[in-house]
Amino acid sequence: MAAEGRQRIDKWLFFSRAVKSRSLAAKLVQAGRVRVNGEKTTLPAEQVKATDVLTITLDRRVLVYRILQPGTRRGPAEEARTLYEDISPPQESAKPDPLTSILPIREAGAGRPTKKERRATDRLRDM
Template identity: 35%
Template sequence: MAEGASIRLDRFLWFARIAKTRSAAQAIAEKGTLRLDGRRIERAAAPVRVGCILVFPLYGQVRALRVEALPSRRGPPAEAATLYTPLEIQRPNPVDGIESGA
């Protein structure tokens, strides 16, 4: 796709196989818990571009992704995995020396 090109958020989530169906992708986008480059998103039509950072809860975990490429179709899982890079989320350190395993 051309430089400056974008794709709808729900289509990206579906094409990248993050959501199983397009309606599930729309629900993720419209729930209001997804952040796109730090901004809270409540609409499925929000534009996603290469380099955008997506952070959202999914299946009990918080996922953070950097968009590496825009898809032109919903391809196989191996192709979908090349569209984004998972990012590591920084966990806060325990306060006052309290360990999480204690």
């Protein structure tokens, strides 16, 4: 039997609500997207313990968790937050580019004609 205070990494990821299901947690580990104390692991059955640091690479972010205790169940989010300490680096907010965020302003009559203006031009030509 496993040593006291240790838990499978896929179960811990599921109990801590880092992923939605245990099978997704196993796939995440097998894909090599989880590191335990800086070492890449591909075994979902690898045992983790308190004080281990997990680096989890998700689609749009990287999570760095220090394990505080093993989980006993997948409970509410408040209970899941007691399983780890989040030491992730702060995410950089996507700042809009000032050149592309300003909408172009054009004066009436400048640029391409509107549909109404084009119809008026066509009527003048047909006369």
